[in-house]
Amino acid sequence: MSELRFDSVSKVYSGTTVAVDDLDLTIEDGEFVVLVGPSGCGKTTTLEMIAGLQKPTSGDFTIDNEVVNEHPPQERGIAMVFQNYALYPHKTVRENITFGLKYTTDLGASERDEKAREVAELLGIEQLLDDKPKQLSGGQQQRVALGRAIVRDPEVFLLDEPLSNLDAKLRTEMRAELQQLQKDLGVTTVYVTHDQTEAMTMGDRIAVLNRGVLQQIGEPTEVYNEPSNEFVANFIGSPSINFVPGHLEDGMVTTDHVSVDVTGSLIRPYEGDTTLGIRPQDLRKASPDEASPTFTATVRVLEKLGSENVLHLDAGDLELVATVDESVLPGIGDSIELAVDEERVHVFDDEGKSIKY
Numbered sequence: 119m120s121e122l123r124f125d126s127v128s129k130v131y132s133g134t135t136v137a138v139d140d141l142d143l144t145i146e147d148g149e150f151v152v153l154v155g156p157s158g159c160g161k162t163t164t165l166e167m168i169a170g171l172q173k174p175t176s177g178d179f180t181i182d183n184e185v186v187n188e189h190p191p192q193e194r195g196i197a198m199v200f201q202n203y204a205l206y207p208h209k210t211v212r213e214n215i216t217f218g219l220k221y222t223t224d225l226g227a228s229e230r231d232e233k234a235r236e237v238a239e240l241l242g243i244e245q246l247l248d249d250k251p252k253q254l255s256g257g258q259q260q261r262v263a264l265g266r267a268i269v270r271d272p273e274v275f276l277l278d279e280p281l282s283n284l285d286a287k288l289r290t291e292m293r294a295e296l297q298q299l300q301k302d303l304g305v306t307t308v309y310v311t312h313d314q315t316e317a318m319t320m321g322d323r324i325a326v327l328n329r330g331v332l333q334q335i336g337e338p339t340e341v342y343n344e345p346s347n348e349f350v351a352n353f354i355g356s357p358s359i360n361f362v363p364g365h366l367e368d369g370m371v372t373t374d375h376v377s378v379d380v381t382g383s384l385i386r387p388y389e390g391d392t393t394l395g396i397r398p399q400d401l402r403k404a405s406p407d408e409a410s411p412t413f414t415a416t417v418r419v420l421e422k423l424g425s426e427n428v429l430h431l432d433a434g435d436l437e438l439v440a441t442v443d444e445s446v447l448p449g450i451g452d453s454i455e456l457a458v459d460e461e462r463v464h465v466f467d468d469e470g471k472s473i474k475y
């Protein structure tokens with residue numbers, strides 16, 4: 119079991135590329151934290167500093183309050199699972215799982231085989247122990263890679279986009295399995311992905327990174343409901359949030375399309391240019407006697423998803439997306455009145471920082 123802590127950690131490559139910028143982050147013992155952000159935001163570099171594959175340029179990385187900046191990977195009690203599994207093609211599943219144990223423990227061959235069997239049972243691949251990787255499906259190979267990590271009883275589990283090579287259905291299944299496995303093992307886990315759905319559904323907390331800078335860390339629902347800035351609001355949530363430019367004065371945000379009263383909901387005084395953020399899920403068909411602010415928009419595209427419909431709309435030169443109930447079925451080109459509850463609207467200042475949270 120381990121607590122991981124970054125204190126003002128930066129990592130600069132070749133003297134110029136700031137991959138991680140002044141990171142302060144504590145990952146609690148036994149916690150499942152997902153690092154999420156677009157390509158190049160510094161996720162892998164952060165993970166590699168935990169693993170000991172990269173050293174911080176400045177600041178301290180500690181495991182259980184001990185600074186380990188200079189400690190090599192093998193002294194950290196960490197197991198890492200990569201996107202490409204990196205299995206040995208000519209070895210059996212059993213040999214792939216036990217290979218590391220041969221050199222890092224003094225377990226005999228039969229004890230190693232026993233451990234391989236236990237781990238394979240845990241992962242539901244015990245019938246595959248004598249097979250070679252090329253005989254396995256992608257999901258089975260992924261389980262072998264996990265088995266190879268679990269068999270070492272690591273203090274910390276690091277996963278770098280481990281599901282990205284799987285098809286969509288298997289990915290969803292493996293998400294749930296991995297989550298369950300992590301809870302059963304209780305191992306501190308850091309998981310890297312650029313997929314916001316994976317982050318939202320898997321982490322106890324998610325840490326959103328952009329250009330090497332930590333934007334926000336919190337429970338998934340907190341990050342979704344109370345994004346600290348426009349980047350987080352835009353990155354988390356699907357379909358993406360709608361942004362509407364406007365102006366805030368006397369507690370009222372006025373835009374070309376809608377006016378929203380934000381009196382009493384701001385955490386600091388602000389007046390000036392502002393952006394409203396409205397999630398597609400927060401737009402609904404207005405009722406005839408609607409009390410909430412409304413948009414008038416024209417339907418451009420309608421996507422039927424079964425339990426809901428996604429409307430792509432034009433309101434003047436503004437493009438909007440709304441996720442509405444399956445019973446709302448306007449025709450293409452129809453005009454529709456959409457309402458939003460004032461308390462569900464996010465408000466950002468002229469630097470993109472939230473004025474609500």
Ligand code: ATP
Pocket residue numbers: 131132135136137155156157158159160161162163164312
């Ligand atoms: P991706 O999702 O594409 O893997 P990432 O969020 O994991 O991206 P990193 O791989 O940590 O991001 O890269 C962060 C930045 O550091 C990028 O600009 C990248 O080009 C740069 N970088 C990463 N590794 C090195 C390296 N070994 N040498 C020089 N620059 C590097």
